[in-house]
Amino acid sequence: MxxxxxxxxxxxxxxxxxxxxxxxxxxxxxxxxxxxxxxxxxxxxxxxxxxxxxxxxxxxxxxxxxxxxxxxxxxxxxxxxxxxxxxxxxxxxxxxxxxxxxxxxxxxxxxxxxRAVKQVTVLYPKSNKEYTTMYQVEQQNTPQLSLIALEHKGDYMQIGQAFEKLSLMAGKLDLINDKTRYFGVYYDDPKTVETEKLTSKACITVDLNTLPEQHEFEVMNIPASNSVSLLFKGDYPELEKPYEWLFGEYLPNSDFQLKDFPPFEEYLNDLREVTPQNLLTRIYCLVD
Structure with missing residues (x-):
């Protein structure tokens, strides 16, 4: 054995x-x-x-x-x-x-x-009306989530490397089932931090009681909290657009205070099973 x-x-x-x-x-x-x-x-x-x-x-x-x-x-x-x-x-x-x-x-x-980004002079701010019809923000109570994770360093668009490895490792330990949820946690602003220094984590939900004593994962929690989120439909390279709207338009004009926890994404369907245009990603921010 x-x-x-x-x-x-x-x-x-x-x-x-x-x-x-x-x-x-x-x-x-x-x-x-x-x-x-x-x-x-x-x-x-x-x-x-x-x-x-x-x-x-x-x-x-x-x-x-x-x-x-x-x-x-x-x-x-x-x-x-x-x-x-x-x-x-x-x-x-x-x-x-x-x-x-x-x-x-x-x-x-x-x-x-x-998907071309139109360049607009900074003297003319983006229209709230344009973006409100694109992204519907939801407010909810997010329960605590127990996760196992693999860290990824570098371009966020390459975090799939960590997810491929995580899925393979967790699958062979029978940690993945029809209730498993997939999350990405992103610690840096890709337009501020040098690409090679970006830090993110590929995560899945897991019952910690099912983890073997010896494993290679990082165990982490998303704390229970109030949160705001938006659902984005489209390919992963386009995710910068809803982030720019969320942090540049919605949150500054809201009454919410952001908690000291990075934004995270939940991937609601599988890129192996749907076309890229039909990928669904929910972006979360924990708030007070």
Whole structure:
């Protein structure tokens, strides 16, 4: 039994290394043979082991990670499609366009144009009316939540790296079920703090009584509190927009005082099961 547990843990650690490698080399050669080498496994066995641990094929994981990075470039940079295709490992613009359009149901041009941020002079503040129709704020009592977490350092758009690892590790301990909730906790302002110094945590709810004595997670709590939240429908690279409205328009004009706890997000559906445009994210702030 002990031998089986050691072997299982070795496989898990190898696959976690593969996830790290994919995120760090999204512009490189990420075929099954290359990733099998990273995992120190035979290519004949690697793809089967990965599928059993991760719940999807390695090719689907790689494509999803590449296209999420591409979407971030389209929203947050002025790189050309040719440059973006190269940055996310596609050999041609045509191949990139086909893959992106199939995944997002929009061409890269359409995706970028629909999410372009209009530049407005600071002498003319943004219209409250425009944003009120976009984001409906809810006030609620948030119960205490017990979480296990993995820390992520760097670009918030890469926190998926931590979630991939967390899901794999927790799943193999049978800590994930139909009641599991997924949260991201974000400690810094990405427009103020240098990207490499940003700190966030990928978290899931868990019954602490079910945790084994020996585990690799950080245990943390979201305290019971009053909170305000808004529901955002759309792809993750667009989440800066509701944050800007919440902190720049709504909260300064409200009667709420923010508590000394970072904002956090709850992910209400699975990016493996819905199109990016239909992702649902609830952004929370604890308040007095």
């Amino acid at each position: 002990t031998h089986k547990l050691v072997t299982k843990n070795q496989y898990e650690q190898r696959l976690l290394g593969v996830i790290d490698y994919i995120y760090e080399h999204v512009d490189g050669e990420l075929d099954v043979n290359a990733l099998a080498d990273v995992a120190c496994m035979s290519s004949y066995h690697f793809h089967r082991i990965y599928r059993e641990f991760a719940g999807e094929t390695i090719n689907i994981t790689v494509r999803r990670m590449r296209l999420l990075k591409a979407a971030a470039y389209l929203v947050r940079s002025e790189l050309t499609q040719q440059q973006i295709a190269k940055h996310v490992g596609y050999g041609s613009v045509e191949a990139f366009n086909r893959a992106f359009t199939k995944h997002y149901k929009e061409t890269p041009n359409q995706y970028r144009a629909a």
